[in-house]
Amino acid sequence: MKNPLFRLAFSFFGFLLTLSCQDTKSSNQKEKEITTEATVRNEIPQESSENKESKEQEPFKLNEENAISFFYDYEKTLTENKVKLTTSMGSFTIELFENVPYHRANFIFLAKKGYFDNTMFHRVVKNFIIQGGNADNQQTAKKRSEIGRYLLPPDTRKGHQHHRGVISMPSSDRDNPHKLASPYEFFIVVTKPGSYHLDGDYTAFGKVIDGMDVVDRINNVEVDAGDWPMQNVYIFKAEVF
Secondary structure (H helix, E strand, O other): OOOOHHHHHHHHHHHHHHHHHHHHHHHHHHHHHHHHHHHHHHHHOOOOHHHHHHHOOOOOEEEOHHHHHHHHHHHOOOOOEEEEEEEEEEEEEEEEOOOOOHHHHHHHHHHHHHHOOOOEEEEEEOOOOOEEEOOOOOHHHHHHHEEEOOEEOOOOOOOOOOOOOOOEOOOOOOOOOOOOOOOOOOOEOOOOOEEEHOOOOOOEEEEEEEOOHHHHHOOOOOOOOOOOOOOOOEEEEEEEE
């Protein structure tokens, strides 16, 4: 028969061994849970603060899908109907027709955005038109890029003819069988009494009500073979009122 003290010591050793195994198992389980939680966190894609900021700051741009709806809503907010153009040869004032809403809203929108500031009258055809809204500089190209790329549908059935002093919008020079208007440019008729062969193809959206003598002076500048003035004629500022 074994010594009772030996049996008691052996039992106590077994008890300690069992506790040790349980502690080890519990510790391993906790480490496994912590590792699993960290792995799950790593597997969930987190949007960086830079991406969030980029999305929040992405500027609105006009395009051929949103331009009409934008100007439809924008026109409803307008109370102004006149624009004063200050040029390097003097200033003149245009009154815009209310029943050509998209073209009116577009012209006012661009004027308020400062688009026309520091552009030029880049095409002058004697006894016919002066055409403005463009320039061969990076500043103008940058403005167009920031505002967007779009065209406007013609609106030629409102009864407005191309009388002398009428402002109208040229069509885009790219593949454009429907003569969609190039929104960044405009031309003013100087022909007496008018250039009525343009009716039905181009949208008249306003008329010069003051400073037609300045328009005539611009039409009389010397031009090159491509109708570009030999000395630049600038639009310094467009003011809406």
